Amino acid sequence: MANTARNAALGLLLGATVAISAAADDGSKLWLQSAIPQNVSLQSDKPVSETLHIALSELTRLKHKWGVMQDKHRNDLGKEGFEIRVMDGTVKVIAETDLGLMYGAYYLLRQQACGTVFTENFRAKEIPYYKYRMLNHWDNLDGTIERGYAGNSIWKWDELPGTVSPRYAEYARANASIGINATVLNNVNASPKMLETANLEKVKAIADVLRPYGIRVFLSVNFASPMVIGKLKDADPLKPEVAAWWKDKAKEIYNLIPDFGGFLVKANSEGQPGPCDYGRTHADGANVLADALKPYGGVVIWRAFVYGQKPQERVQQALLEFQPLEGKFRDNVIVQAKNGPLDFQPCEPFHPMFGKIRNIPLAIELQITQEYLGQSNHLAYLATLWKEVLDSDTYQNGPGSTVAKKIHESGMIAGVANIGDDVNWTRHPFAQANWYAFGRLAWNPDLKADAIAKEWLSQTFTSNPAFVDPVCDMMMSSVPAIRQYMMPLGLAHIFASTLGNHYGPGPWLYQTGNESFLKYASLLSTNENVPGRKVFDATETELGADRTKKGTGTVMQYNSPLCDQYNDLKTCPERYWLWFHRLGWKQKMPTGDTFWEHLCGQFESGAKTAATYPGIWESVKMYVDPERYDLVLGRLKLQAREAVWWKDACILFYQSVNHLDLPKGITPPIYDLAKLKRISFPSNVHFCPKPEDVNKALDGALKK
Ligand code: GCW
Numbered sequence: 001m002a003n004t005a006r007n008a009a010l011g012l013l014l015g016a017t018v019a020i021s022a023a024a025d026d027g028s029k030l031w032l033q034s035a036i037p038q039n040v041s042l043q044s045d046k047p048v049s050e051t052l053h054i055a056l057s058e059l060t061r062l063k064h065k066w067g068v069m070q071d072k073h074r075n076d077l078g079k080e081g082f083e084i085r086v087m088d089g090t091v092k093v094i095a096e097t098d099l100g101l102m103y104g105a106y107y108l109l110r111q112q113a114c115g116t117v118f119t120e121n122f123r124a125k126e127i128p129y130y131k132y133r134m135l136n137h138w139d140n141l142d143g144t145i146e147r148g149y150a151g152n153s154i155w156k157w158d159e160l161p162g163t164v165s166p167r168y169a170e171y172a173r174a175n176a177s178i179g180i181n182a183t184v185l186n187n188v189n190a191s192p193k194m195l196e197t198a199n200l201e202k203v204k205a206i207a208d209v210l211r212p213y214g215i216r217v218f219l220s221v222n223f224a225s226p227m228v229i230g231k232l233k234d235a236d237p238l239k240p241e242v243a244a245w246w247k248d249k250a251k252e253i254y255n256l257i258p259d260f261g262g263f264l265v266k267a268n269s270e271g272q273p274g275p276c277d278y279g280r281t282h283a284d285g286a287n288v289l290a291d292a293l294k295p296y297g298g299v300v301i302w303r304a305f306v307y308g309q310k311p312q313e314r315v316q317q318a319l320l321e322f323q324p325l326e327g328k329f330r331d332n333v334i335v336q337a338k339n340g341p342l343d344f345q346p347c348e349p350f351h352p353m354f355g356k357i358r359n360i361p362l363a364i365e366l367q368i369t370q371e372y373l374g375q376s377n378h379l380a381y382l383a384t385l386w387k388e389v390l391d392s393d394t395y396q397n398g399p400g401s402t403v404a405k406k407i408h409e410s411g412m413i414a415g416v417a418n419i420g421d422d423v424n425w426t427r428h429p430f431a432q433a434n435w436y437a438f439g440r441l442a443w444n445p446d447l448k449a450d451a452i453a454k455e456w457l458s459q460t461f462t463s464n465p466a467f468v469d470p471v472c473d474m475m476m477s478s479v480p481a482i483r484q485y486m487m488p489l490g491l492a493h494i495f496a497s498t499l500g501n502h503y504g505p506g507p508w509l510y511q512t513g514n515e516s517f518l519k520y521a522s523l524l525s526t527n528e529n530v531p532g533r534k535v536f537d538a539t540e541t542e543l544g545a546d547r548t549k550k551g552t553g554t555v556m557q558y559n560s561p562l563c564d565q566y567n568d569l570k571t572c573p574e575r576y577w578l579w580f581h582r583l584g585w586k587q588k589m590p591t592g593d594t595f596w597e598h599l600c601g602q603f604e605s606g607a608k609t610a611a612t613y614p615g616i617w618e619s620v621k622m623y624v625d626p627e628r629y630d631l632v633l634g635r636l637k638l639q640a641r642e643a644v645w646w647k648d649a650c651i652l653f654y655q656s657v658n659h660l661d662l663p664k665g666i667t668p669p670i671y672d673l674a675k676l677k678r679i680s681f682p683s684n685v686h687f688c689p690k691p692e693d694v695n696k697a698l699d700g701a702l703k704k
Contacts (some may be wrong), residue, residue: 001041010661025625027424029176030432031459033113034061051213051339054176055093055102061109064118066091068101080181081127082216084108086118099214103128106177113459129404131411133394133442134182135175135220136365138416141194145371146187146450149376149688150420150427155185159201162253168206171419172213178439182216184414185198188266188303190220192228195249197305204256211259213445218261218301223285224273236278237288246292254296263289263338280304282321283328284662294516301363301412302329303670304337304353313552315341326359336363339389341557344372346385346483350565352557354403361410363391364403368434369418372495373482375688376418378429378639379613379632380482381475383437383449390445395559404445413442427688428635429628432460433475450476467623474616477609483575483642484606487600490579491544494650498685504642504694505649508677511537538657543599546582555580587656596662599654603647604666610643638691645698649676675701 040057042048048056052068059066067090074096077083082095082104093104107126111118138146156165175183181279185193185203193199207217226232226245235242236571253260265276267285275285293300304318312320318337329335335357340348344367352403353362366386373380390404407413415438418426426432433456440452453472461467486505487494496506547554548567555566563570564579570590577583584598593601613636621629648669651662662668679697681689689697 001160016596024627027429027432027628027631028170030425031113031436031456032109032174032177033459036169037061037164037368045332049098051102051214052097054173054212055105058102058105058109059093062091062105062112064091064108064112065089065104066093066108068092068104069094070094070096070098070101072259077125077677080125081125082107083126083239084124086120086122089120091118091122094366102176102214103179105484106179109177110455110459113463114455115458115463121586126182126384128179128443129408129415129445130442132182132261133180133415133439134184134412134414135180135368135417135419135438136184136188136220136414138187138369139185140187140189141191141199144686145420146189146685147367147371147416148420148686149369150418150425151422152420154419154421155206156201157199161182161205164205164209167421167697168209169213171268172210172433174214174425175215175439176213178436179443180439181214182218182261184218184220184264184301186220188220188264188271189272190222190266192222192225194219195221195225195253196229197252200253207257207260216259216261217257218264220264220266221289222273223265223267225276227533234278235273237280237284238273238278241292243288246289250292250296251296251511254298258296260296260298262300262332264301264303265289266303266305269303275432281325281328283325283333286335287328287418290332294330294332298332300333300637301336301414302333302367304335304351304362305343305365313547313554315547315553316352316554316557319356319557320359322353323356326357329360334363334412336412336414338363338365338367339386340361342492346373346479347490347579348492349490349558349576349579350389350394350403351391352554354392354406355396355401355559355562356557358396362407363410363412363414364407366415366438367415368415368438370431370434373479374639374642375503376431377635377688377691378482378642379428379430379475379478380434381430381437381449381453381478382434383441383452383522384476386437386441386477387445390441391563395562415442429460429632430475432456461628462623464623467620470616471620472540472557472615481606481609481643484602485610485646487573488578488602488606490576492579496679497681497683500685501681501687501689503681503687503689504679505646505676507538507650508565538654540657540659542576542582542584543595543654544582545580547580551582585654596654596658596660600651600663602665603651607640607643607667610640613640634691641698642694644670645671645676645701649673652676670703671698671701672703 024363036061037057040060042056068607069092071094077096077100079097080103082093082100085092093101095101095104121351141154141157143152145153154167155173188443209219224235224240230245232241266272268276286300289300297425304322306321307314307317337351337353338344341351370380392403393399394401413549418431418435436456437452440447450472453475454468457468457471494500494507494510496504555563558566569581583595587595589595589598591598614633617633617636635675648671652669652673679701
């Protein structure tokens with residue numbers, strides 16, 4: 001092993017570590033539990049890159065004797081990998097690049113916080129599984145965040161580029177510590193103004209802060225930008241002047257930001273402009289941008305979240321739209337599909353594109369922000385949900401064709417960020433765990449959800465097992481419980497507001513007779529000629545969506561044997577029963593009970609689990625600082641209460657259509673259906689009601 005002289009020198013440092021206070025904790029330091037180490041002076045005979053400076057400064061927090069070694073002659077670690085060895089009492093980080101050393105430094109600090117003892121001959125080697133580990137911010141230029149529940153955007157466009165907030169470096173550091181290396185700064189519902197020169201200069205200022213942490217900046221672009229800011233007649237991707245406009249824009253961007261990552265595009269979806277406006281295809285649209293970025297090494301990320309263009313069932317549309325385009329995209333285009341085919345619901349099967357598309361590199365988009373999972377009021381540990389999809393077998397190339405492997409072809413995994421300008425970044429202290437878990441899974445999708453939870457808890461609170469074990473169990477049970485109390489068995493999109501806030505239950509809205517709601521949810525097309533039309537809504541006899549071969553045929557979008565498994569209730573996983581099947585209330589389930597009994601049992605069980613959360617938290621009070629303790633307790637109490645809200649609202653509403661009695665063993669509703677129907681919160685896309693307001697609304701809905 002070549003040990004360069006330079007690095008022997010760098011192993012010796014003068015520096016100051018930062019004391020950790022055990023008192024009240026505002027959560028701002030996240031899992032890092034220290035501010036950025038300051039006043040670290042380095043003794044080196046060679047110039048030190050900013051990235052290496054970061055690595056060395058962080059290593060001053062290591063309590064063990066350490067050294068770093070950059071070995072450019074190795075060729076097994078790549079740009080970002082590292083190896084750790086303990087030799088002669090010294091922990092050594094070995095990497096080919098400064099970036100690798102930085103990731104190695106964060107690895108060691110994580111191990112230290114988790115209680116690892118660096119005994120002689122300790123060895124570790126890590127290389128990230130995905131090339132692009134990316135956050136998608138849905139942040140707007142006016143400072144609001146679509147589906148953001150932790151305050152306003154951290155990007156302060158008004159003060160940039162003159163004032164560069166210290167938070168940008170803290171953000172970069174937090175991401176670097178978990179391996180995130182790419183970020184899209186703005187909303188996919190993109191303002192064309194984002195590409196104006198004045199704004200690009202602001203983007204440059206942010207990119208300059210993120211770069212030493214190994215993070216590349218991307219932007220969402222509006223397809224009509226050549227018209228809106230370029231004053232062209234249209235944005236037809238096949239017109240030379242449109243192509244020229246994009247080329248000029250790319251040139252301008254790369255002059256400012258030489259390592260700019262590329263464009264993310266939401267086109268012809270939910271009212272956004274796109275190539276279909278001119279009779280062109282998604283491939284035509286993506287390719288004009290790809291050609292502009294190609295000379296600089298940039299990529300186009302084209303979203304597959306399209307629906308409503310054609311009278312097909314919504315969950316089938318993306319595959320139908322993109323399959324004919326296989327082989328037609330430039331090689332620097334990646335198509336990004338959500339984890340499931342509908343829209344980040346609590347429980348969806350994996351997106352059929354992952355099993356059917358062969359000749360388009362596919363990225364996966366996960367949602368870290370909890371749009372449909374209680375926003376910043378509920379504890380929902382999403383790693384379990386993400387693992388479920390990443391580990392799903394698509395059978396594309398026989399058994400073992402997991403979604404995780406499929407997206408390795410593009411190398412891109414993206415998560416819609418849950419970060420805002422709240423002091424603790426995510427408002428609910430446990431939402432930090434989702435940001436953390438996303439980064440860890442993007443680095444290594446084989447990690448286990450509980451192992452990640454334990455890492456996060458150890459670093460964020462304490463590594464004492466008396467705290468970590470029960471709280472980890474609570475986190476692990478959270479998504480399964482939410483699925484049960486909100487939308488059990490694969491029921492989807494029954495929120496109290498459709499286009500608006502997606503908060504609270506409203507199964508009554510998604511019914512025939514409520515055409516506008518049904519259309520937005522587009523659970524099935526409103527076109528009368530589509531087979532299986534109007535099979536979603538609840539009737540006196542049934543509930544669910546018939547997506548079997550006899551219904552809309554959606555099961556056919558999955559490879560064998562899944563197609564037949566999903567088609568038959570006896571082999572369909574319980575969590576997808578209502579996703580693929582329309583069930584009679586009195587129908588006997590494979591479990592022996594009737595569907596109605598089974599459904600009510602799910603609501604009951606979810607509510608019971610949520611009811612245990614406040615007590616679990618109270619039992620670990622001694623391990624938590626008072627500030628975060630109170631913040632979490634208040635929200636867990638609300639979550640327990642909201643679980644009953646969901647259970648009562650759904651059971652009472654379904655009873656109003658099926659006229660069946662409450663099954664034995666189900667706790668009688670405490671709320672009044674008519675009053676629940678009147679609960680309403682402001683209907684906008686960046687709103688999460690305050691816990692006190694929800695509590696007040698629920699007080700008012702109690703039965704007299
Ligand atoms: O989940 C839905 C959201 C929209 C979002 C859209 C999308 C950015 O309700 O707010 O728009 O999906 O992913 O494009």
